[in-house]
Amino acid sequence: MVRNIHTRDLCSSLLEVGQLIDGLASEQDRLWPHESWPAMHFDRPLSVGAVGGHGPLRYTVESYKPGTSICFRFTAPDGFEGTHGFDVSEVRPGLVRLQHTLCMRLKRGACISWPFIYRWLHDALIEDALDRAEAAVTSSSVHRHSWSLWVRLLRRLARAKGGRTVA
Incomplete structure (x- = not known):
């Protein structure tokens, strides 16, 4: 069983941080690091049952409480059986x-x-997302996490194969 948790404490309001979740995969998305990673897309606005994903990762929206939480259930790649999501x-x-x-x-x-x-x-992408969240809701300077040598190598290999980064 894999359990992977990333958190960031932000000097902000519940409303402002919750809006980051609500903006996922929209034109106003301030959370997902789409400038460095495959963008998150869905077949409709965020709602239970929306189908989408990013890169080769596919999932459906299993539960969604606007401003509070969203949970996605994996449908691909083969062998990923479970969920991932954000909570505020x-x-x-x-x-x-x-x-x-x-x-x-x-x-x-x-x-x-x-x-x-x-x-x-995954870990690099989520830390990039949390960096974006911090930049979006605080006025303090944000320490950007740097990618490990392994992450940089994997991204380079993916580009060399003509594909986009997988995570």
């Missing part, structure tokens, strides 16, 4: 936690592709 919660007045949680079981080839490829790209 108040730590204390003026401090809000944005969390991304991935929970899945790996089957077949995913037992190899997740630990050697997808995990590294």
